[in-house]
Amino acid sequence: MEPEQIREGYLVKKGTLLNTWKAVWVILSEDGLEMYKKKTDRSPKGMIPLKGATLTSPCQDYGKRTLVFKISTEKKQEHVFQASHVEEREMWVKDIRRALSCLKAGKNFARRSTRRSIRLPDTVNLSELYSLMKDQEDGIKELKLEQESKVYNHCFTGATVVDWLISKDKARNRPEALMLATGLLSEGFLQPAGDMSKEGAHGAEQAVLLDQNHALYYFADSGFFCEGYSSDEDVLLKEEFRGNIIKQGCLLKQGHRRKNWKVRKFILRDDPAFLHYYDPTKEEEDPLGSIHLRSCVVTAVDFVPDAKKYDVEGDLFEIITSEETHYYLQAATSEERKDWIRAIQTVAKSGK
Known part of the structure; x- marks a missing residue:
C-alpha cells in the first residue's frame, strides 16, 4: 500500500552542500x-x-x-527547512513529530496533540496561548515604543x-509566568526586538525572557519593524506596513516582465490594505513589491494568459x-x- 499523504506545501530548504536556500514543494507522508x-513535477528531486x-x-x-526546523536522519544527514510564518511551522512540526512517534511505535499515523521538547506542564498548549496573546480585543497590545x-x-x-499571563490566569505568580514566557521565546513565538532582550535570548546557554519594562519583544509573525528617526517621506513609506496582518503564506506568482513563475511569501495587511510579497529564501526584511488592494477585484481563474500549460495548472x-x-x-x-x-475581498472593501 502507498504511504498516506499527511501534508503538502511550500517550504524553504537549505542546500545540503552549498549554503543556499531554495523554495521547494514538500509532501509529508507516513514514512518520509x-x-x-x-508543484506540478511528477517525480521528486529528493526524499x-x-x-x-x-x-x-x-x-x-x-x-x-x-x-527553522531540522530533521536529522538515521544516517546522520541533516535537512534544514524554513516556514513562512509561525503557525505554518507549528503545523509541519506537529505532523512530523507524530509521524516519527508512530514509526517508532510501529503504528499508523493518527492526528492528536503532541508535547514539545521544552519542560512545561502537560496542560500547556503554547500555540493556543500564542493565539490568545494575539487576540485584538483581549490580547497583548502592540505599541510604538521609542528607545x-x-x-x-x-x-x-x-x-x-508577564503581567498579561497573570491577569488572564495563565500563571499564578511572576516566576511561573516567566517560565511560560520563556517557553514562548524558546519556541520562536516571541522574538527579541532590542539589544537588552536579544542579550537575554542569545547571551546565555538557554534563552531567557526578561521581566523588565525596557526589554522589548514582538510576535514572530507580526508587522514589527524598527526605524531610526527619519524624514516625513520615510514615515509615509512605512505607513503601508502599519496594518494588522490578516493572512500570510507562500504563493506562486507570475512575473510582470518575463512571465516566469516564482514562489513568493505574501503578507496581507488590513489598514491600509496592502499585500506585500517577499523572496522567502532571503533574510531581507524589505519586500520585493506591494499591491495596494483598495477597490481591487479578485477572482478565481482557470488559466493565465502567456502561461505555458506545464508551468501552472489549477488553484x-x-x-x-x-x-x-x-x-x-x-x-x-x-x-x-x-x-x-x-481575505483579500474583505480587506479591499474595508481597508483604506
Missing part, C-alpha cells in the same frame, strides 16, 4: 518527506526517510531565520507579557488593482485559494 522543484530520524524545532543556528534613538513598531515589553486567482494592474497567483490547494480570495 518528498521534495519537488515545483528524506523518517524512520530513525530526529526533529529539532526551533532550530536557532541561522541568525535572522527564526522559523535609544530608534522607534520600535508593533512591539511590547517583557514585563507586559489560480487574479488580482486587478484600481489602476488596472493584473497579478496572477497560484495557491497550494483549492481551499487555500478560497481563503486568500475571501
Whole structure:
C-alpha cells in the first residue's frame, strides 16, 4: 500500500552542500518527506526517510531565520527547512513529530496533540496561548515604543507579557509566568526586538525572557519593524506596513516582465490594505513589491494568459488593482485559494 499523504506545501530548504536556500514543494507522508522543484513535477528531486530520524524545532543556528526546523536522519544527514510564518511551522512540526512517534511505535499515523521538547506542564498548549496573546480585543497590545534613538513598531515589553499571563490566569505568580514566557521565546513565538532582550535570548546557554519594562519583544509573525528617526517621506513609506496582518503564506506568482513563475511569501495587511510579497529564501526584511488592494477585484481563474500549460495548472486567482494592474497567483490547494480570495475581498472593501 502507498504511504498516506499527511501534508503538502511550500517550504524553504537549505542546500545540503552549498549554503543556499531554495523554495521547494514538500509532501509529508507516513514514512518520509518528498521534495519537488515545483508543484506540478511528477517525480521528486529528493526524499528524506523518517524512520530513525530526529526533529529539532526551533532550530536557532541561522541568525535572522527564526522559523527553522531540522530533521536529522538515521544516517546522520541533516535537512534544514524554513516556514513562512509561525503557525505554518507549528503545523509541519506537529505532523512530523507524530509521524516519527508512530514509526517508532510501529503504528499508523493518527492526528492528536503532541508535547514539545521544552519542560512545561502537560496542560500547556503554547500555540493556543500564542493565539490568545494575539487576540485584538483581549490580547497583548502592540505599541510604538521609542528607545535609544530608534522607534520600535508593533512591539511590547517583557514585563507586559508577564503581567498579561497573570491577569488572564495563565500563571499564578511572576516566576511561573516567566517560565511560560520563556517557553514562548524558546519556541520562536516571541522574538527579541532590542539589544537588552536579544542579550537575554542569545547571551546565555538557554534563552531567557526578561521581566523588565525596557526589554522589548514582538510576535514572530507580526508587522514589527524598527526605524531610526527619519524624514516625513520615510514615515509615509512605512505607513503601508502599519496594518494588522490578516493572512500570510507562500504563493506562486507570475512575473510582470518575463512571465516566469516564482514562489513568493505574501503578507496581507488590513489598514491600509496592502499585500506585500517577499523572496522567502532571503533574510531581507524589505519586500520585493506591494499591491495596494483598495477597490481591487479578485477572482478565481482557470488559466493565465502567456502561461505555458506545464508551468501552472489549477488553484489560480487574479488580482486587478484600481489602476488596472493584473497579478496572477497560484495557491497550494483549492481551499487555500478560497481563503486568500475571501481575505483579500474583505480587506479591499474595508481597508483604506
